[in-house]
């Protein structure tokens with residue numbers, strides 16, 4: 538049999554045991570729903586959405602192994618067995634000896650920011666993440682973006698656009714002094730850059746640099762498994778290592794990590810902080826009882842911790858992580874057949890439409906990405922979200938809008954939820970909107986909350 542002319546497709550590495558029906562709606566219905574939601578996809582009712590690509594956060598489909606684990610929830614107030622099992626897996630897969638569970642990622646960000654940051658400090662990071670930065674700012678710190686320049690260019694195909702620029706970091710350390718930098722805040726893949734990973738080589742360089750100046754290095758490991766997969770696929774010397782081995786190697790360079798379990802861990806709720814730093818651990822273990830719950834449940838039910846522990850085992854399985862990233866890639870390849878402008882390379886968890894090029898006729902003040910997300914919903918009931926001027930918000934000191942270079946619509950893939958045919962339908966809808974793009978006029982903001990405005994802001998059509 539000649540292999541030459543045969544296409545080798547891949548398929549979802551699971552079969553469907555239970556289904557959740559989704560509602561089909563008319564364009565007229567969706568026009569009304571979008572208007573009522575103030576053209577903010579976060580304010581739509583989920584039941585009015587056909588294919589929901591708003592976020593991959595907590596929207597994962599759990600496996601039968603995880604669901605079975607829920608029945609083993611030990612709901613004791615203190616010391617539940619699920620907590621110890623989860624702790625064991627955090628040690629085994631992330632290599633961190635100390636662990637504090639939290640109800641989700643931002644609770645861990647709150648704690649680490651409060652513990653480490655003093656007013657007047659600077660926290661360098663590879664592009665900001667919304668909740669990460671807001672907690673750093675609330676603790677009195679100033680976030681400084683030290684990501685490589687390539688990350689701000691949607692068309693640059695650098696394979697590791699999540700890398701930190703060592704020069705930018707060293708310049709900052711010299712300028713403000715290492716004592717003003719409680720830690721470097723690294724994330725990967727970098728969501729706001731389009732789901733772009735950092736390389737192991739870059740991590741090693743940044744590690745050496747922080748060691749040289751005695752600055753700590755912390756990791757937002759929320760999507761670390763995807764970053765490990767990209768390293769395996771793209772970086773020299775890693776193709777023979779497993780994703781689990783690479784994940785552990787990544788974590789070995791950090792003093793500690795915080796994680797939103799709602800992403801990599803294939804669950805619907807959860808988070809944690811883990812570290813090799815005993816002092817930070819002791820403070821976090823004490824602080825968690827004020828904000829979350831006892832240190833052995835951190836705002837979670839025992840069953841949630843069991844699902845997380847099992848999710849860790851599943852997230853690094855080759856078939857799961859490769860299907861995860863390849864589904865996103867499939868979507869990107871299909872969209873490019875229609876010449877739709879995208880951020881390249883494709884991200885680990887999402888495809889990002891480049892709204893600046895998609896809606897070339899529109900000024901950034903009219904919120905091109907917000908407008909595009911609304912139009913896609915109106916066309917087909919597909920829900921994405923804005924990552925541009927609205928998400929970027931205002932400078933807390935000057936009150937001025939922070940105009941980001943990237944103006945994107947994010948189409949994020951829940952893990953194990955949709956099939957290839959859902960993606961085909963979605964791609965066709967976006968192609969349709971692209972064809973009629975000149976008719977899109979933009980939006981005006983009529984309601985603006987003070988924090989994380991993208992969640993609740995309201996708009997009217999121009």
Ligand SMILES: *Cc1c(COP(=O)(O)O)cnc(C)c1O
Nearest residue numbers: 641642643666668757759797799
């Ligand atoms: C989701 C996310 C967070 C925040 O976690 P929540 O569970 O939503 O509170 C922090 N960092 C990154 C990179 C994330 O993706």
